[in-house]
Amino acid sequence: MQIETTLKPTKEINPKKINYKQLLLKFVGIGPLLILLCIVVSIINPAFLTMQNWINLLTASSGIWIMAMAMTMVLLTAGFDLSVGSVMALSGVMLVNLLSSGMPQILSILLTILTVTALGLLINGLLIGKVGLNFFVVTLGTLSLFRGIVFVWTNGETKYVSDYPLVMTLGNGKLGMLPYPIIIMAVVFLASFLLLKYTSFGRSIYIVGGNPQTAKLSGINVTLVITVVYAISAMFASMAGIIETGRLASAAPTIGTSTELLVAAAVLLGGTSFKGGVGGVTGTALGVLFIAVLQNGLSLANVSSYWQNVITGVILILAIFLNHIKSKNA
Amino acid sequence: MKNSETAIEFNQISKFYPGVKALSNIKFSIQWGTIVGLAGENGSGKSTLLKLLTGIEKADEGEVKVRNKPIHSIKDSIQQKISMVTQEPSLVDELSIAENVIVNQPGKWILNWKEKEQKTDYYLQKLGLNLNVKSKAGSLSPDQQQLVSIARALSTEPDILLLDEATSSLTDDQTELVLNLLKEFKGNNKIVIFISHKLKEYLKICDEIIVLRDSDYICKLVPPDWTEEIVISSMVGRELTNLYPMKRTMKDSEKMLSIENLKMNNSISKPLNVDIKTGEIFVFSGLVGCGRSEILRALIGEVDFVGDIQLAGKPYPVKNTVDAFKKGITLIPAERKSEGIVGHLSVYENAILGIRSKKSLFGLIKRKDELKIVHKIIEDLGVKTASVHTPIENLSGGNQQKVILGKAISIGPKVLLLDEPTRGIDVGAKAEIYHLLRKLSEEGLTVIISSSDLQEVIGVADRVGVMFRGELKTILTEKDVTEENIMYYATGND
Numbered sequence: 001m002q003i004e005t006t007l008k009p010t011k012e013i014n015p016k017k018i019n020y021k022q023l024l025l026k027f028v029g030i031g032p033l034l035i036l037l038c039i040v041v042s043i044i045n046p047a048f049l050t051m052q053n054w055i056n057l058l059t060a061s062s063g064i065w066i067m068a069m070a071m072t073m074v075l076l077t078a079g080f081d082l083s084v085g086s087v088m089a090l091s092g093v094m095l096v097n098l099l100s101s102g103m104p105q106i107l108s109i110l111l112t113i114l115t116v117t118a119l120g121l122l123i124n125g126l127l128i129g130k131v132g133l134n135f136f137v138v139t140l141g142t143l144s145l146f147r148g149i150v151f152v153w154t155n156g157e158t159k160y161v162s163d164y165p166l167v168m169t170l171g172n173g174k175l176g177m178l179p180y181p182i183i184i185m186a187v188v189f190l191a192s193f194l195l196l197k198y199t200s201f202g203r204s205i206y207i208v209g210g211n212p213q214t215a216k217l218s219g220i221n222v223t224l225v226i227t228v229v230y231a232i233s234a235m236f237a238s239m240a241g242i243i244e245t246g247r248l249a250s251a252a253p254t255i256g257t258s259t260e261l262l263v264a265a266a267v268l269l270g271g272t273s274f275k276g277g278v279g280g281v282t283g284t285a286l287g288v289l290f291i292a293v294l295q296n297g298l299s300l301a302n303v304s305s306y307w308q309n310v311i312t313g314v315i316l317i318l319a320i321f322l323n324h325i326k327s328k329n330a
Numbered sequence: 331m332k333n334s335e336t337a338i339e340f341n342q343i344s345k346f347y348p349g350v351k352a353l354s355n356i357k358f359s360i361q362w363g364t365i366v367g368l369a370g371e372n373g374s375g376k377s378t379l380l381k382l383l384t385g386i387e388k389a390d391e392g393e394v395k396v397r398n399k400p401i402h403s404i405k406d407s408i409q410q411k412i413s414m415v416t417q418e419p420s421l422v423d424e425l426s427i428a429e430n431v432i433v434n435q436p437g438k439w440i441l442n443w444k445e446k447e448q449k450t451d452y453y454l455q456k457l458g459l460n461l462n463v464k465s466k467a468g469s470l471s472p473d474q475q476q477l478v479s480i481a482r483a484l485s486t487e488p489d490i491l492l493l494d495e496a497t498s499s500l501t502d503d504q505t506e507l508v509l510n511l512l513k514e515f516k517g518n519n520k521i522v523i524f525i526s527h528k529l530k531e532y533l534k535i536c537d538e539i540i541v542l543r544d545s546d547y548i549c550k551l552v553p554p555d556w557t558e559e560i561v562i563s564s565m566v567g568r569e570l571t572n573l574y575p576m577k578r579t580m581k582d583s584e585k586m587l588s589i590e591n592l593k594m595n596n597s598i599s600k601p602l603n604v605d606i607k608t609g610e611i612f613v614f615s616g617l618v619g620c621g622r623s624e625i626l627r628a629l630i631g632e633v634d635f636v637g638d639i640q641l642a643g644k645p646y647p648v649k650n651t652v653d654a655f656k657k658g659i660t661l662i663p664a665e666r667k668s669e670g671i672v673g674h675l676s677v678y679e680n681a682i683l684g685i686r687s688k689k690s691l692f693g694l695i696k697r698k699d700e701l702k703i704v705h706k707i708i709e710d711l712g713v714k715t716a717s718v719h720t721p722i723e724n725l726s727g728g729n730q731q732k733v734i735l736g737k738a739i740s741i742g743p744k745v746l747l748l749d750e751p752t753r754g755i756d757v758g759a760k761a762e763i764y765h766l767l768r769k770l771s772e773e774g775l776t777v778i779i780s781s782s783d784l785q786e787v788i789g790v791a792d793r794v795g796v797m798f799r800g801e802l803k804t805i806l807t808e809k810d811v812t813e814e815n816i817m818y819y820a821t822g823n824d
Binding site for chain 1: 655660688689741
């Protein structure tokens with residue numbers, strides 16, 4: 001394009017100047033911290049490095065992992081979903097009830113996921129995305145609502161599912177060496193990663209979180225994006241609930257209580273910000289692993305469960321603090 | 331004999347940001363009782379220089395001295411009675427005007443509300459504002475907020491007042507008032523350091539103009555040997571031949587947009603009738619708050635309205651921005667940072683938004699194709715950026731605006747709406763954007779602009795619609811488009 005002004009470009013900036021401080025800060029991210037943690041734990045107890053321990057560790061964190069993937073998307077839109085723990089419990093209870101009513105297993109599983117996703121879409125999604133209510137208030141409400149339904153429905157009793165092979169397989173079965181929960185974790189991660197990186201919807205999540213007004217003026221359907229994100233959150237939480245039901249061979253009404261906070265901790269550790277528009281599921285995966293390794297390591301070191309909580313808290317704050325320093329200097 | 335001593339001294343100042351040199355070896359001094367204009371293109375280092383004086387930023391080399399004492403911190407700056415007003419008003423929306431103006435009452439443990447309100451009222455009156463000081467700051471219009479920010483700075487009774495584009499959202503009348511106030515202020519042997527995008531303001535009030543270019547000190551200009559041309563050529567280092575493109579007269583063009591009895595759901599709006607022709611640049615002019623931005627917002631469905639709008643001969647009912655976008659009308663907002671860009675995301679992500687929105691939300695992305703489009707946008711619009719993956723917030727305002735413009739036209743809209751298209755943009759980028767808009771209009775794009783910059787209005791418009799309190803007073807064409815005519819109708823005359 002020809003513009004007839006006598007302008008020359010302004011001075012170019014030299015991009016090749018190395019900044020040693022930034023180079024150093026590259027190593028305080030969640031990845032290097034995780035490696036450091038693994039080294040420390042394996043020195044304290046070499047049993048940490050065994051295959052079996054890793055399989056146990058990963059399987060135990062499968063629920064948090066799956067929910068954290070969706071929570072990443074929610075945080076990317078500058079929102080938060082407090083209801084995931086309750087949704088998880090609701091899914092387990094619904095599955096057990098459908099099964100005991102005689103419905104075929106595969107149908108029960110699909111119907112559970114479908115119903116719970118619809119609940120997430122219609123309550124959390126529409127109230128936050130369409131009506132414009134505050135996400136914190138809405139999901140705080142559904143946290144209580146769903147947990148309440150679970151207790152009313154079960155009368156506070158735990159239901160057992162050992163009679164249903166498909167559900168048991170999802171929680172405990174193996175494909176060759178690999179347990180199904182780990183396979184599902186991998187699939188969910190990959191799907192989330194690809195969704196965020198290679199679909200229009202995924203990129204829109206970043207734009208909506210980064211600047212909703214820009215998104216609107218650029219023709220992005222902000223309402224739809226936010227609504228769908230909360231539906232995905234419910235869907236992933238229901239998947240986590242089903243796996244957990246199989247893994248524990250039961251659906252307890254108390255399952256998943258305050259899990260949402262652990263999920264949020266993992267997402268934040270992974271570098272996704274509350275401010276929206278910054279982060280991704282790769283960081284989240286590392287964040288979940290960090291928490292899992294930390295808890296596993298403390299158990300292996302025979303630290304009492306009371307102290308485990310204290311130490312977990314301190315290390316989480318420390319890790320977030322380092323992340324903050326890093327992002328400030330980026 | 332305060333007048334003879336040096337008040338402010340910049341001694342070989344250098345300042346670096348990661349990868350960028352903001353100031354290099356700046357050396358000059360300022361005497362008491364002067365108004366100093368700092369001129370330079372965006373990114374030339376003007377704002378950084380002011381930030382050093384406030385102690386918000388520290389120089390990497392050299393020293394800033396006021397009354398022979400170095401400024402190391404914000405505390406030093408406050409002790410020297412330095413006060414600054416920035417371009418974006420930083421008011422707390424939920425607090426009252428009085429609380430925003432009188433932020434603290436030094437030496438008082440218990441608040442004196444009455445004094446607070448009286449003092450606030452005194453400064454507001456000085457600035458020509460007749461407001462209830464108890465009302466919330468958030469309820470004010472942008473120009474009023476700007477004046478309240480100035481009132482806050484004045485209320486600290488500073489010796490040195492720094493204005494960083496503090497007049498950018500003011501109307502011409504308000505600016506006049508503020509400039510006169512500054513002259514009065516300097517008369518008490520005080521200093522004003524003044525940055526503006528409007529060169530006329532410099533020429534009107536400054537005693538001297540310091541020109542910066544690419545982080546270097548270029549020269550000091552003093553009257554009478556300055557003209558607008560000399561200032562501009564010092565700023566850009568070359569002569570700017572034609573800032574504005576050629577005009578066109580649209581006699582026998584077809585109607586693109588016909589607006590009948592448009593009325594917004596707010597109290598000031600009056601039914602509006604106007605036909606806008608294919609390929610013309612139509613500018614809505616008028617004082618701040620006259621309702622010109624609302625017309626643009628109505629056209630993209632962001633403001634509720636009643637009335638008939640026809641787009642290319644067909645009825646144009648519009649529900650929301652997504653709907654408007656699909657039908658071929660898109661808006662470039664006035665507030666770049668809060669509405670135009672997603673700051674921390676790359677130039678690529680910002681530029682491709684339009685194309686992506688046109689496709690299905692649940693479709694896959696083809697990065698290779700997208701990169702081609704982004705590179706074309708950058709090339710066509712002359713965006714200066716290190717790479718397409720640079721966060722857009724690292725670009726100058728002008729280059730950001732070019733990316734937003736590129737995004738908007740990448741979808742091939744029928745009508746392009748621009749609200750304050752060149753606010754906060756340097757002269758060079760302004761010229762490029764004006765020429766680009768003209769080229770697009772010649773290719774058949776209909777351009778509708780809302781602008782408070784009179785020179786810009788006169789420079790780019792084929793026709794000017796002048797608004798006053800929600801009413802379209804007149805439409806000026808050709809020779810009638812003059813500053814006098816626009817101001818005549820914009821102030822309510824018939």
